[in-house]
Amino acid sequence: MVFYLSYGKRLEDDSNDLNGVLFVLDNFVRDTYPGAHLVDTFPVLDRFPDWLAWWRVEARMKHEKEMELYQRLVLEVRKKMFDSGDNLECFAARLWDQQKEMSFDLEDIAYVAGSAFEAGTDTTAGTVQWFLMAMVLYPDTMKAAQAELDSILGTDGKIPPSFSDMQQLPYCYALVKEVFRWSPAAPGGFPHYSDNDDFYKGYKINRKTMVIPCIWSMHRSEEEYPEPHRFNPDRFLCEDKPISGESLTEGHYGFGFGRRKCPGQYLGAKTIWIGLVRLLWGFNIGPEYDEAGNPLTVDPDNCTSGMTSKPINFPLQIAPRSAEHERTIRREWDVISKGML
Template identity: 35%
Template sequence: MANGLLGELQQLAGGLTVGQVVLFILAAGFVLLVVDYTRVLLLRRKMPPGPFPLPIIGNIHLLPERKPWIYFEQLAKEYNSPVITFWMGRRPNVWLNDAQSASDLFDKRATTFSSRPRMVVFGELAFGQSSLVSMYYGDRFRVHRKLTHMGIGLQQVRGYQQLQSDENKVVLYDLLTDSENYVAHLERYAASVVSIIGFGRRISTVTDPIITEVIFLMQRAAEHNVPGNSFPMIMESFPILAKFPRWMAPWMKNMGKPRAKNFFYALAEEAAHSDEGKDNYAKKLFELAPKYNLSEMELSTLSGSLFGAGSDTSSSTLITFLLACCAFPGVLPKAWEELDRVVGSHRSPNFEDEPNLPYVKAFAKEVLRWRSVAIIGGQPHAPIQDEVYKGWLIPKNTWTQGNVWAIHRNEENFPDPDRFQPERFLKDSPHHNPFPNERGYMTFGWGRRVCAGQALAEQGTFISVARLLWAFNIRKALDELGNEIPVDIFDYTDGLNIRPNPFKCRITPRNAEIKATIEREGKEALDNLSIYNGETKFRISTYHLENQ
């Protein structure tokens, strides 16, 4: 076959020998390579500083296997520039490593920086333009954003305070008797809240399949969705690798429409057509599907995105809270004093207490700042036209990402950034520093691409932090000799959404009166939530990847 092809090329080349044809092909390839590399070098001169790119591979060989956000933070310091360019193959990737540049581009220029670049792994090979996460900015994006706000927008989440409060009281009740399994209880709580909102059904046990399967799936997706030089993310730098047929490309194994598509559609359809009369987000989506011409895939991603916006991320935030309490016990007494003065022992804190709990509110904000879950701000932004920032060119469709790790560790905004210090968020404190936005952190992204679940997450973080501080003394665990077991504040997972790796801690009620209150309120909460009890017949493990 090869000889036949060379023969045809030889005829087309007017009787050249096979060797001459081969040399011609090599020469043509070399010329194309030189032309393309010249384009890269000329473009590099106009863009923000960064490592010198090699032909074809760019800077991929420099990329570390783990936690690349730390490397990009170091590059920003090395080049003395918060904005840097890193070449992923022939594609430039711009990283914003301080709050000001992220605010200037993503917030103040949201009109042009609210789209997405071409995304292969989590776009074309997954949900494509049917998912808000990977969708280009435009009319369809606005429809999906409107529908998402209908479920978990700022006005709607206030109506979820009661169920959020009740589920939180159940967590305290569970931790009284089973504090060692705190991760499972926090995951159950976070997943149950979004399950009630989305599907009208609570998650009552830590073994419910939505926890054991869906959160695992989300964590696995987060692990793969990190800029890297290995599969599958290497396909973002070399999209041609995604064109190979699966039978001859082992890296394409298990790539295709995720099983979550059918699973979340089945859950939504089940909830929408339930005869129990419970109001839920899925029911609203199915009612509006004809008006907005929603496909099955869109119904799946809209309902399933609730778990991405509010389950794994929320539970990870609370695990970080526990780690901070163990690592910095000195911050607890001030919170206890405020809670005892404002709330007392005979009831737990509620949402109405928030204005009177400034230190506890600052504590919750510092949790969101100290170790933000979405460590690189979620998916990349891309300008819809060429943009110039401080004299640098950022070409149209360039991958542009905010490095939240570097932003929240910037010494100008947060001196001694690894120290957990709630006073940073008290405006009358000497530890408070100006920040480009009112919240004082960039945990949930920017502009029109800000996390849709931000209001729900912030609301849940406050009440959870307030209740856990009120209820328990959270300390380092003890070994067999009674010595405290150290915790490592840098021991986190490597995925796009980070959380502490497993650690042990002691969670004990602060006094007998508080313990009695936890028990009483926990039982009342279970009774209130019983209207949402039920079980789905669907399991994500029953759906297989659609590889055909």
């Protein structure tokens, strides 16, 4: 979705676009976190010539590959707009429209569009994976959400949930907020520089100090979230706030804060809501079993590290809730697939 919104085309499974995207995302997660390279800790090393500063040579190579991908994608958009006369509605097209007004050059447009796409991809995928793990570990929450869905949409599996149902699904709304809190996709947050000297719990933080807001620790605060390690959507049911796509971002710190707060937070939150609610409506999610019939262990601490985090492969089973649910899902997919052609 975020690729389509950025460039006005679908991301095909076997395309060069996908290979380039995976290269960029993998490096982004690894390289952007403070301390990923020795020069981050000892800046004096940056004075070394290239033949000693291997990280600089590697970074230059990665930059060239990023620019090759990003420039090709935005130039494709430009060609469709001005050569073919297509009326494209996407982020890159908006940037080309405003190029003169904003004094953008090709590299500016390439990186602005690419950054939007980068930020919205790995975090969304990671959040869905954390949701699947939570359903395996806390099946009662899945059953409660499915009971709520059935009470509104019926049990025949003919009508999937839509955004118009959100206010009638308070438990599903709370469950999605709990997914954001329980295992944030960016647990370390994005680094900030302190604007001024500050003191915190007896420690002085000098101006221009890099501060890493540990969202993971904030979400594990006993005072704010009792039994924080437990996945419990009920904690968000007692909120005295109207249910809306915008309020999905409140009550937790999953989208950051301050000037660096995720600019795509509302799109991201609504995307996650509709995706998770439709998964709950259409599928039963549970553990995988060994030959003796015992559920295989799922460990929430077994996850990746870096700017973003997601579970490392874990065993689970996913099956349609009924034959009618399956037919509806296949019918919906057929309609969507035809629209992609």
